Amino acid sequence: MSFMRHIFVAFVLLWVSMLEVCAQDVNSKIKAIFIYNFTKYIEWPENQKQGDFVIGVLGNSNPNLIKELDKMAALSKIGSRGFVVKIYNSVEEITKCQLLFITADKSNLITAAVQKVAKNNTLVIGENAGQIKKGAVINFVYQQNKQKFELSKTNAEKSGLTISSSLVNMAILDEK
Numbered sequence: 001m002s003f004m005r006h007i008f009v010a011f012v013l014l015w016v017s018m019l020e021v022c023a024q025d026v027n028s029k030i031k032a033i034f035i036y037n038f039t040k041y042i043e044w045p046e047n048q049k050q051g052d053f054v055i056g057v058l059g060n061s062n063p064n065l066i067k068e069l070d071k072m073a074a075l076s077k078i079g080s081r082g083f084v085v086k087i088y089n090s091v092e093e094i095t096k097c098q099l100l101f102i103t104a105d106k107s108n109l110i111t112a113a114v115q116k117v118a119k120n121n122t123l124v125i126g127e128n129a130g131q132i133k134k135g136a137v138i139n140f141v142y143q144q145n146k147q148k149f150e151l152s153k154t155n156a157e158k159s160g161l162t163i164s165s166s167l168v169n170m171a172i173l174d175e176k
Contacts, residue, residue, distance in 0.1 A: 030147045032068035039078045041167035045160050048121050053083040059103030091116050099123045110134045121160040132174040150174040
């Protein structure tokens with residue numbers, strides 16, 4: 001009986017860990033879709049409309065999200081432009097990008113990252129509480145068992161970005 005109990009416990013633990021991995025994969029896919037769709041509701045200045053659209057990711061704590069963005073980049077365009085995903089491990093590595101997603105493991109670097117891209121009309125997106133107050137334009141939040149997002153029109157204006165009213169209406173507005 002003891003052996004069967006151990007097998008059962010091992011099975012339950014394996015099942016729970018698989019559920020957790022599946023939930024992370026689904027959440028990563030949802031965030032990737034959100035990120036891609038945000039680009040449809042935001043207008044960048046003319047000087048940001050040449051060449052590939054660059055989505056930068058600061059941090060690598062969410063490899064599933066990066067994998068989903070890479071899949072989208074291979075199959076989709078942003079407007080009429082191709083897009084590429086660049087991974088940055090530090091603020092110093094950040095180069096010109098139209099969108100910068102800051103993973104949870106690098107959220108403590110958001111202030112420095114916002115300063116680094118301040119003159120580049122970059123949409124900065126975070127995924128930890130308090131990121132709007134530190135300069136993010138959009139921040140992912142999880143409320144009522146749903147993935148949602150906060151948006152700061154003030155931070156968008158500071159970044160030289162124009163946000164459509166449709167996106168504003170879908171967002172949780174967070175103005176300092």
